[in-house]
Structure formats: structure tokens, C-alpha cells
Amino acid sequence: MSDTTATLSTFAKDIHSGLASNPKYLSSKYFYDEKGDQLFQSIMNLEEYYLTRCEFEIFDQQKAEILKSFLANDTSFKLVELGAGDGTKTKILLKHFTNEGVDFSYSPIDISQHVLDILSDDLKKSIPKLQVNAIQGDYFDALAKLNENHFQKEVVLFLGSNIGNFSNGSAPKFLKRLGDNLSSGDLLFIGFDLMKDPNVILSAYNDKLGVTKEFNINLLRRINNELGANFNLESFEHFPTYDPITGETKSHLISNRAQEVFIEATGETYSFDAWEAIHTEVSQKYSLKSIRQFAEQAGFKVVRNFTDKNNYYVDSLWQK
Numbered sequence: 341m342s343d344t345t346a347t348l349s350t351f352a353k354d355i356h357s358g359l360a361s362n363p364k365y366l367s368s369k370y371f372y373d374e375k376g377d378q379l380f381q382s383i384m385n386l387e388e389y390y391l392t393r394c395e396f397e398i399f400d401q402q403k404a405e406i407l408k409s410f411l412a413n414d415t416s417f418k419l420v421e422l423g424a425g426d427g428t429k430t431k432i433l434l435k436h437f438t439n440e441g442v443d444f445s446y447s448p449i450d451i452s453q454h455v456l457d458i459l460s461d462d463l464k465k466s467i468p469k470l471q472v473n474a475i476q477g478d479y480f481d482a483l484a485k486l487n488e489n490h491f492q493k494e495v496v497l498f499l500g501s502n503i504g505n506f507s508n509g510s511a512p513k514f515l516k517r518l519g520d521n522l523s524s525g526d527l528l529f530i531g532f533d534l535m536k537d538p539n540v541i542l543s544a545y546n547d548k549l550g551v552t553k554e555f556n557i558n559l560l561r562r563i564n565n566e567l568g569a570n571f572n573l574e575s576f577e578h579f580p581t582y583d584p585i586t587g588e589t590k591s592h593l594i595s596n597r598a599q600e601v602f603i604e605a606t607g608e609t610y611s612f613d614a615w616e617a618i619h620t621e622v623s624q625k626y627s628l629k630s631i632r633q634f635a636e637q638a639g640f641k642v643v644r645n646f647t648d649k650n651n652y653y654v655d656s657l658w659q660k
């Protein structure tokens with residue numbers, strides 16, 4: 341890369357590292373520009389993408405039991421959500437807790453102030469009695485900013501199988517760090533997608549309408565727009581795989597011809613062989629046994645698992 345490296349954005353540096361590697365990779369954290377956010381919203385409404393519906397069903401059908409488990413022997417808690425998004429599913433819980441007269445507050449944390457503004461406005465209208473304290477920023481900085489108050493414990497929500505997008509090495513580190521930021525007795529309510537019929541999983545990442553393909557291709561469009569690249573979007577195929585032994589679901593963009601791509605921001609040309617792949621995303625699938633081990637490694641114990649009627653998905657309640 342040229343000697344302007346020091347002045348390059350983290351985005352440009354990360355894209356360069358990935359495309360200069362063998363095999364090539366790009367991080368799925370860069371999927372989410374404005375168009376990527378919209379595409380993900382569409383994915384969540386797809387027939388094949390069961391994850392969102394499962395979590396919705398769990399909250400809708402088991403909200404009373406979830407509340408009982410959150411409270412246990414206490415009467416109040418501070419509810420914190422990491423990566424709150426539009427809060428559609430969380431609203432089921434928030435409404436129920438409010439209707440039951442529970443003493444709690446809600447602190448959504450998100451990197452995007454825009455997302456938080458929309459969510460806060462929406463909550464003001466839909467659940468006027470709810471105490472909302474939105475915090476913009478990195479999860480750990482934001483957790484440190486949460487004020488001490490009268491609530492007896494903290495309950496952290498990390499929903500939507502977002503943990504599945506961490507690499508295998510980084511997920512345990514993240515959970516350990518999260519645990520280090522909590523006190524004994526605090527709770528973590530975390531969503532995991534479970535191992536199941538591989539065809540069901542593959543269809544969820546290869547929908548008939550091609551929205552997931554577009555979601556992946558949009559990353560190349562973003563690199564074109566923001567870093568002055570000349571990716572030909574027609575010359576990449578989308579190809580997900582699932583390994584039933586490890587539960588790893590991987591997405592790839594595959595160059596359907598030999599080609600070169602130039603990126604102005606890095607000043608480099610990247611060569612692709614015909615059918616060479618770029619790995620773009622991991623969406624890990626878990627067994628209940630691996631979730632238990634995961635919890636223990638991070639210093640938590642599993643209090644209770646809430647699954648949907650098909651056992652496709654679990655919201656697992658962990659105690660520090």
C-alpha cells in the first residue's frame with residue numbers, strides 16, 4: 341500500500357488488509373451503511389429468515405416467564421440493550437414490564453445516534469411511561485457511563501444472534517469482557533441461533549428473492565462509493581456454506597471471472613482469479629451444550645433457556 345497509509349481511514353485499511361490476504365476476506369461489520377441497514381430490515385421480513393420470527397415468538401409467548409426470571413428475588417432492574425436497532429422485538433418485553441408496573445429503566449446502546457433518536461421517539465409515543473436513557477457509542481464505553489442508581493441489578497440484552505457474527509476467537513473474549521463489566525448477580529439475556537436441518541439454515545442465507553445476495557454485494561458498492569473502487573458488481577456471485585460439524589455458516593462473494601479491481605483510497609490494484617472467493621461473514625450456529633460451555637468460560641452460569649416451538653433459536657439467560 342502507498343505511503344499515505346497513516347492518513348487512511350480504518351475502513352480503507354481494513355478493506356486493504358482483507359483484499360491483500362490469501363484467502364481474501366471483508367468484515368461483515370461494514371455491511372451496515374444506510375442501504376445495508378435497509379437491506380437487513382428486508383432480510384428480517386423474509387420467509388426464509390426464521391431468526392427474527394423465532395425471537396419474536398419467544399418474547400410474545402413467554403414474556404411473563406421472562407419477567408419472572410429477570411426479577412427472581414428482586415423488585416427492580418436496569419435493562420440495557422447492546423445494539424438496540426429499531427427495538428421492534430424488545431418492545432414486546434418493554435410493554436409487558438410497564439403494564440405489570442415493574443420498577444425498571446431502559447438504556448439502549450448503539451453506535452448510531454440516528455438509530456437511537458428514532459427508537460427514543462418511537463418509545464416516547466408507544467410507551468410514554470417508560471424511562472429511556474439512550475447512550476450512543478461503543479458498548480463498553482457506554483456500559484461504563486451507565487449511572488449508578490437505585491436499581492437492584494443490571495439485565496443486559498444482546499439479541500438477534502448478533503454474537504454469531506463474531507469470529508470464533510473473538511466471541512469468548514467479548515463475553516468475558518462483558519462479564520468483567522457486570523457485578524455478581526447481574527444478568528445477560530443473549531440470543532443464539534441453534535443447529536438445525538442444514539437446508540433450513542442455508543435457505544435463510546440464500547433467499548429466493550436475492551436480498552441476502554444484495555446485502556453482500558452492497559459491501560462492494562459501498563467500497564466503490566466511499567473508497568473510489570471500481571468493483572463490477574455483476575462479476576461476483578453470492579455463496580453461503582454451512583458446516584454441520586462446527587455450526588459455522590459462512591457467506592462468500594465469488595469472482596466469476598479473472599479480474600482486477602483498483603481502489604483509489606488505497607492506491608492499490610487487487611487481482612482476482614476466476615472463481616476466487618472473498619469470505620464476508622460468519623453466522624455461527626450453536627448447540628445448547630456449546631452455549632453452556634461458552635457461558636462458563638466467560639464466568640456466567642446459565643439460569644434458563646427460552647426456545648421457540650421448533651427449537652430453532654434460544655434466548656439464554658445467564659447470571660454473573
Ligand code: AVI
Binds near residue numbers: 501
Ligand atoms: C445480524 N446478524 C445476526 C445476521 C445473521 O443472521 O448473521 C446478519 C445476516 N447476514 C445475512 N443475513 C442476515
